[in-house]
């Protein structure tokens with residue numbers, strides 16, 4: 001398997017610079033990364049369709065197309081199969097369920113997807129909708145705080161929410177150190193605003209000063 005992929009990778013790297021009239025790799029590469037990624041997506045869908053039809057030969061064929069297009073994409077990004085294998089090696093021995101349980105907050109919730117790359121199954125955020133301070137929109141913070149609190153067993157201190165959500169949104173150090181005119185933290189202010197919204201809509205238990213928890217069942 002690895003030999004076949006190594007050979008394919010070497011061929012693809014060589015064919016990228018070939019004449020697009022005689023090379024599919026060169027032709028696809030010339031169309032740009034978006035087209036390569038689109039083809040990869042199509043092959044993934046075709047693999048799924050074959051699997052759902054219990055078409056074993058189809059799955060083998062579509063998987064070959066999928067691996068081929070993935071290798072073209074990696075080459076276009078200056079990445080290699082070795083990079084992917086190194087990541088797989090790093091994960092070896094770590095149960096997928098254990099890794100998933102360690103994520104904070106729950107990445108499966110679809111309604112925080114405005115800043116999440118769909119389909120990755122992992123917490124990844126684009127910065128495109130972040131503001132000039134490098135912070136996510138208030139509504140996203142509110143939804144993420146709701147999810148974060150839903151996972152807590154007990155009362156938490158605000159600092160835990162600041163940290164947990166900063167990790168969730170993968171905030172840069174610069175964004176975390178940004179302050180308002182009065183010296184208060186932009187980020188903490190945003191999380192506090194989110195907490196207030198949750199109090200206002202009746203989700204948050206407001207009975208203990210300086211500690212945060214959702215009301216039961218909210």
Ligand SMILES: N=c1c2ncn([C@@H]3O[C@H](COP(=O)(O)OP(=O)(O)OP(=O)(O)O)[C@@H](O)[C@H]3O)c2ncn1[C@@H]1O[C@H](COP(=O)(O)O)[C@@H](O)[C@H]1O
Pocket residue numbers: 008011012015022023024025026064065068
């Ligand atoms: N493994 C492959 C491989 N798998 C699939 N494909 C091509 O990938 C394309 C995608 O399949 P589709 O049915 O979606 O094609 P399509 O509808 O024509 O594509 P679009 O019009 O949507 O762009 C087809 O043209 C396939 O022939 C491949 N093309 C090349 N290779 C390898 O890459 C090497 C270099 O190829 P060239 O760059 O063409 O010389 C070859 O020797 C092979 O080893």
